Amino acid sequence: TEEQKKLYLPKLTSGEWTGTMCLTEPHCGTDLGLLRTRAEPVAGAPEGTYKLTGNKIFISAGEHDFTENIVHLVLGRLPDAPKGSKGISLFVVPKYQVNADGSLGERNPIYCTGLEHKMGIHGNATAQISIDGAIGTLVGQPHKGLAAMFVMMNAARLGVGNQSLGLTEVAFQNALAYAKDRIQMRSLSGTKAKDKEADPIIVHPDVRKMLLTAKAYAEGARALQIYCTLLLDKAHS
Structure with a gap:
């Protein structure tokens, strides 16, 4: 949405903030149809606001203190999602909530629970991530998250x-x-x-x-x- 672009793009493109792609989970590698991270609508919040819960692994630059904020793009399932890869939606879940004026708000419960060791990648932390009721907003259309993510993938x-x-x-x-x-x-x-x-x-x-x-x-x-x-x-x- 225009609001999402306004909130996140200026500081992502300037390098003041960094971003991640949160796809893989411990029980499913590239078979994303098995994905379990769930997104539940937040009552009383603006439309498109969800509370996300789940676990992700192999997240490049998943946690660090090089920048003030990390903008996680997370794949998850809505309550009415069909099974398989056709039921995956995409959400933007910042490490710190972003206020309307662009300032940083509360810390989102999205944490690093361990570090992976991958050949050739030593310039950033490849992290295991736990998402424990973190607030995020839907990116694009419901159940169309995989196609959106693959633009970047x-x-x-x-x-x-x-x-x-x-x-x-x-x-x-x-x-x-x-x-x-x-x-x-x-x-x-x-x-x-x-x-x-x-x-x-x-x-x-x-x-x-x-x-x-x-x-x-x-x-x-x-x-x-x-x-x-x-x-x-x-x-x-």
Whole structure:
């Protein structure tokens, strides 16, 4: 709504506040049709105001004190929601309530209950989140939350793909440097490093095969990224 945009977008886009996407729950990974977080209308509150209860896991930047507020976008179910993924709605649930004038109000009961450890992500906390009657407002249409969330999810997936390519390339470069430096045994086709006690392991066929496989993954992924970027340019222009 225009009111939601006015309340949240200025400070989200300026970086004064940060945001999250709260999808996954302990009992369901990518099968969001099993989602249990519930949203109940708040009596006497403006239309579209709900009290949310549930648990989320793997929430990137789910809790921190870098910014004054964190704006959580949470998937949940309304009381009359149909079963499965067609019964999921989207809600904006701030860490601190936002007053009409943009100032911060009460702390919402949405807390970090533990930290996950994920490869490659060390710049933010990947948090387990407990939502215990936190007040939020509906974003978009009831039961259409998954489609709304995937507007962001698809963009995030492209970004994560790029991160993965970076990790793959760095892993290959480090492995290549190690294989040139580490010495062990002699080459099957005769001594290669006559000045050393053994040959560098890059001379061994199986090591070369593993390095070439890693190189192929990195170069293939780079080609795919460039192709995706071309498609994005075409789509936008």
